[in-house]
Amino acid sequence: MKNVIHVKPQQMINAFLVFFVVHTTQIGVGIHGFQRIIYQESKQDAWFSVLVIGIVSHVIVIVMIKTLEMYDSHDLYGINREVFGTWIGNFINVIYFFYCSVAFFSVLINYIEVIQTWIFPLLSTWFISATLLLLVIYTFLGGLRVIVGVSFFSFMLAFWLIFVLVFPLQYSDPQSLFPILESKFIDILKGAKAMTFTIIGFEILYIIFPFVKDKKNIRKPVHYGLLVTTLMYLAVILVSLTYFSGEQLSKTIWATLSLFSIVQFPFLERFEFLAVCFWMLIILPNLCLYVWAAHRGLTGMINISAKKFIWLFSCIVLLLTFFIKSRIQINSINNIFGQVAFYIVFIYPLFLYVLALVKKKLTS
Amino acid sequence: MSNKFFKNMFKKKESKQQAQSDSSSLKNKSINNHSHDKKLISPDKAKFISLIEKESNNPSDLKTKFITEDYTLFYIENLVDSRVLNKHILPVVLKNPNSSPSELKFQLQIPEANMTENLELAILELFSGAALIHKNGYPTVLLAKINTRESRSLSAPENESQVIGSQVGFNESLSTNESLVRRYIRTPDLYIKKLTVGKISNTTVSILYLKSIASEEMVQTLQQRITDLKIDALLDSSFLAEMIDDNSLSPFPQMLLTERPDRFCDGLLNGKLGILVDGSSMAVICPHSFIEFFQSREDQNLRWPIASFLRLLRFSAVFLSIFLTPLYVAALTFHYEVIPQSLLVPLSESRALVPFPPIIEALLLELIIELLREAGARLPTKVGQTIGIVGGIVIGTAAVQAGITSNILIIIVALSALASFTTPSYMMGNVIRAIRFPIIILAGFWGFYGIMLGFCFLLIHLIKQSSLGTPYTAPFYPPRWVDWRDSIIRLPLPLTNLRPTSSRAKKRKKYEEEPIDPEKS
Numbered sequence: 001m002k003n004v005i006h007v008k009p010q011q012m013i014n015a016f017l018v019f020f021v022v023h024t025t026q027i028g029v030g031i032h033g034f035q036r037i038i039y040q041e042s043k044q045d046a047w048f049s050v051l052v053i054g055i056v057s058h059v060i061v062i063v064m065i066k067t068l069e070m071y072d073s074h075d076l077y078g079i080n081r082e083v084f085g086t087w088i089g090n091f092i093n094v095i096y097f098f099y100c101s102v103a104f105f106s107v108l109i110n111y112i113e114v115i116q117t118w119i120f121p122l123l124s125t126w127f128i129s130a131t132l133l134l135l136v137i138y139t140f141l142g143g144l145r146v147i148v149g150v151s152f153f154s155f156m157l158a159f160w161l162i163f164v165l166v167f168p169l170q171y172s173d174p175q176s177l178f179p180i181l182e183s184k185f186i187d188i189l190k191g192a193k194a195m196t197f198t199i200i201g202f203e204i205l206y207i208i209f210p211f212v213k214d215k216k217n218i219r220k221p222v223h224y225g226l227l228v229t230t231l232m233y234l235a236v237i238l239v240s241l242t243y244f245s246g247e248q249l250s251k252t253i254w255a256t257l258s259l260f261s262i263v264q265f266p267f268l269e270r271f272e273f274l275a276v277c278f279w280m281l282i283i284l285p286n287l288c289l290y291v292w293a294a295h296r297g298l299t300g301m302i303n304i305s306a307k308k309f310i311w312l313f314s315c316i317v318l319l320l321t322f323f324i325k326s327r328i329q330i331n332s333i334n335n336i337f338g339q340v341a342f343y344i345v346f347i348y349p350l351f352l353y354v355l356a357l358v359k360k361k362l363t364s
Numbered sequence: 365m366s367n368k369f370f371k372n373m374f375k376k377k378e379s380k381q382q383a384q385s386d387s388s389s390l391k392n393k394s395i396n397n398h399s400h401d402k403k404l405i406s407p408d409k410a411k412f413i414s415l416i417e418k419e420s421n422n423p424s425d426l427k428t429k430f431i432t433e434d435y436t437l438f439y440i441e442n443l444v445d446s447r448v449l450n451k452h453i454l455p456v457v458l459k460n461p462n463s464s465p466s467e468l469k470f471q472l473q474i475p476e477a478n479m480t481e482n483l484e485l486a487i488l489e490l491f492s493g494a495a496l497i498h499k500n501g502y503p504t505v506l507l508a509k510i511n512t513r514e515s516r517s518l519s520a521p522e523n524e525s526q527v528i529g530s531q532v533g534f535n536e537s538l539s540t541n542e543s544l545v546r547r548y549i550r551t552p553d554l555y556i557k558k559l560t561v562g563k564i565s566n567t568t569v570s571i572l573y574l575k576s577i578a579s580e581e582m583v584q585t586l587q588q589r590i591t592d593l594k595i596d597a598l599l600d601s602s603f604l605a606e607m608i609d610d611n612s613l614s615p616f617p618q619m620l621l622t623e624r625p626d627r628f629c630d631g632l633l634n635g636k637l638g639i640l641v642d643g644s645s646m647a648v649i650c651p652h653s654f655i656e657f658f659q660s661r662e663d664q665n666l667r668w669p670i671a672s673f674l675r676l677l678r679f680s681a682v683f684l685s686i687f688l689t690p691l692y693v694a695a696l697t698f699h700y701e702v703i704p705q706s707l708l709v710p711l712s713e714s715r716a717l718v719p720f721p722p723i724i725e726a727l728l729l730e731l732i733i734e735l736l737r738e739a740g741a742r743l744p745t746k747v748g749q750t751i752g753i754v755g756g757i758v759i760g761t762a763a764v765q766a767g768i769t770s771n772i773l774i775i776i777v778a779l780s781a782l783a784s785f786t787t788p789s790y791m792m793g794n795v796i797r798a799i800r801f802p803i804i805i806l807a808g809f810w811g812f813y814g815i816m817l818g819f820c821f822l823l824i825h826l827i828k829q830s831s832l833g834t835p836y837t838a839p840f841y842p843p844r845w846v847d848w849r850d851s852i853i854r855l856p857l858p859l860t861n862l863r864p865t866s867s868r869a870k871k872r873k874k875y876e877e878e879p880i881d882p883e884k885s
Contacts, residue, residue: 013842014842016843017842017843115813119698119811119812119813120810120811120813123810123813128813131817135817135820135821135824138821138825139824142824142827142828146828149827149837149841150823150824150827152841153823153827153840153841156840264704265704266704267707268703268704269701269702269703269704270699270701270702271702273699273701273702273812274702274812277811277812277813278816280813280817280820281816281819281820281823284820
């Protein structure tokens with residue numbers, strides 16, 4: 001069993017911290033504008049799509065944990081090698097490595113775009129990505145404990161943002177939800193599939209599992225994490241559906257930020273300026289955990305030190321951001337990535353579970 | 365160059381952490397090393413005198429006194445208590461001219477007298493205030509420890525004043541400080557470990573802890589770090605604290621420096637370790653987490669709702685102090701939109717005459733405030749007050765009238781300066797004031813985005829730090845939910861029976877509850 005990961009006790013994290021890891025990896029840039037994408041598919045029943053994908057994610061997580069428990073201290077990369085053999089396993093691992101890297105990249109460019117659109121139209125892309133990458137490097141070099149710490153504080157310090165939704169709630173009209181379930185069931189499913197880009201992130205469980213101290217208790221925090229995410233998305237979509245008219249919603253790229261912009265305090269207006277900047281704290285765990293997952297994959301295949309890896313990775317990402325110029329490019333990256341991610345996050349775990357089960361039966 | 369420096373830093377750190385259990389054996393080794401090449405005391409009188417003069421470089425304050433034909437006395441003039449010397453030593457020696465030094469030892473009526481054959485030790489003791497008594501023909505020397513300890517009398521702590529609570533502070537004498545602690549904690553459980561630090565200064569350092577409570581491992585680590593120090597002189601405990609910090613490069617202090625014995629004892633009772641340094645009026649408490657720097661000892665002395673209110677006030681003061689000026693700069697430079705219209709009018713009115721961009725204006729005022737503070741700290745008290753008036757009235761009012769700054773910014777800068785002074789640790793207050801400057805610059809260049817960059821960097825930095833191996837962000841991360849209550853607010857005393865987890869105390873409960881008598885209930 002050469003794929004077993006040996007983790008020193010001081011690098012391990014408590015099971016309940018996985019709640020924060022799962023939740024903060026799921027919430028990221030997707031929440032800025034997922035309303036439009038689902039609305040295109042399932043109209044005023046978009047909230048039903050969110051519910052469906054939420055339930056599906058719970059099922060997938062059950063399967064993921066079952067697979068992980070079959071192999072005691074393996075991550076996904078190790079399991080792939082066990083199930084498929086070194087060559088094919090490593091090939092899949094390379095795909096997964098690229099998946100994590102692209103996830104990192106798309107979070108980064110989406111956030112850069114939001115900053116440029118809402119606050120600093122002329123702030124250069126390379127500057128924003130360089131500063132964000134420096135933060136990621138600084139966190140990453142602290143190891144998993146620091147990364148999880150960032151995601152913990154990200155949740156604790158940003159959770160209050162959900163209550164800001166109370167402001168648009170007073171202008172919302174519940175009538176626009178009716179008639180309920182007018183859309184075809186297939187459209188609702190399509191809407192759910194369109195949610196992929198927004199809801200993914202819980203697949204980090206595959207990688208972080210060997211680092212959890214009390215693996216038996218992992219189910220509860222993971223499911224609570226998913227539940228909180230789903231409820232949050234549900235709240236956002238319900239407020240958006242009732243606040244915007246259908247036509248508005250299908251034309252608003254960042255509906256959540258538009259919701260924020262009507263918030264007013266006696267000392268503060270245009271709340272979204274603050275929110276967009278504050279979002280840095282929310283995407284930071286996203287970036288860190290994806291790059292960490294990518295690094296885990298790479299170290300299994302080639303011998304590279306964490307320091308070398310993160311600098312190299314950051315340089316490549318920085319170079320790639322130069323090629324991103326327009327909204328259309330970013331949108332197409334999101335779409336393609338969403339498509340691929342759907343198969344990697346929602347289909348592949350089922351496939352892997354069945355194969356692992358078969359292999360276990362055959363060998364025993 | 366700098367790379368090398370960093371590498372060395374890390375090496376130092378590694379060596380600090382490795383093999384804590386070796387410390388005792390290491391210590392033995394160093395003692396053995398001494399005994400191998402130790403110089404012995406010559407029994408011959410004339411030879412011994414010349415030996416002492418040679419080894420001590422014959423300073424002008426070294427006094428050599430021939431008491432009788434055989435007995436010779438050496439001492440450093442101002443280090444020994446001449447009253448004791450004349451009253452309790454000289455008459456005794458004169459009375460018993462024929463007794464050997466070891467016999468003499470029992471006749472001397474002084475608290476501490478030792479025999480030694482080791483010349484080096486004798487010289488060392490000579491310079492820390494012992495009188496050496498040598499008798500012709502004996503290879504040993506009697507060390508009569510009669511040093512004077514002139515120190516200032518106990519006074520109220522000046523930097524950590526507090527309205528309610530004891531008004532006594534540590535002074536520069538180690539023995540006084542130890543006795544102060546002993547007066548608060550009267551138990552044989554209070555353990556004092558003595559170490560000597562500094563090749564030239566030979567400063568005594570004491571580690572204090574409660575044996576049944578403090579974590580054994582942490583004591584080992586601390587001792588190891590202190591014995592590993594390679595320094596020539598140790599003049600103050602703050603120097604020691606920085607040298608044995610987990611990360612000496614961080615601006616944040618990772619150990620608490622306090623001049624209050626009650627705060628020091630509070631730490632010991634919570635299972636922390638204390639360090640006292642001879643000649644320093646500041647004691648060190650470690651491990652100390654970030655949030656604890658903002659908790660005052662006085663919180664324990666006030667009623668809990670009031671104490672909690674003050675504590676929350678202090679926490680928000682920290683945020684205000686760091687982020688208020690940057691927010692002003694960012695909002696006025698880039699984000700006019702976030703300011704409500706009713707507020708925008710007075711703001712722009714007050715800024716209408718100011719010729720500078722907000723960042724220059726803010727940096728200017730912040731620098732003036734810092735200058736005032738620094739001048740106030742350096743000058744004698746009487747002059748300091750004058751400076752305060754000059755600074756406050758003249759510079760403040762005149763700057764606005766001259767049109768250099770806006771009224772509102774003066775309010776903001778004064779508020780954030782005031783807020784930073786609420787931090788009950790001077791070291792931490794300084795850090796809070798200092799980290800404001802980079803964030804103002806970030807805000808002036810990149811608005812809210814810059815502030816967020818600074819905030820995230822600070823957050824990550826704090827998560828990365830540790831204090832004596834325990835997380836600096838304790839008890840928030842890693843979360844110890846139970847400790848949260850008493851960290852954020854001050855719980856009513858009957859509800860807090862727990863010591864903080866971060867001190868890794870052996871006994872988590874402060875007192876064991878008495879088993880309830882079933883017959884009574």
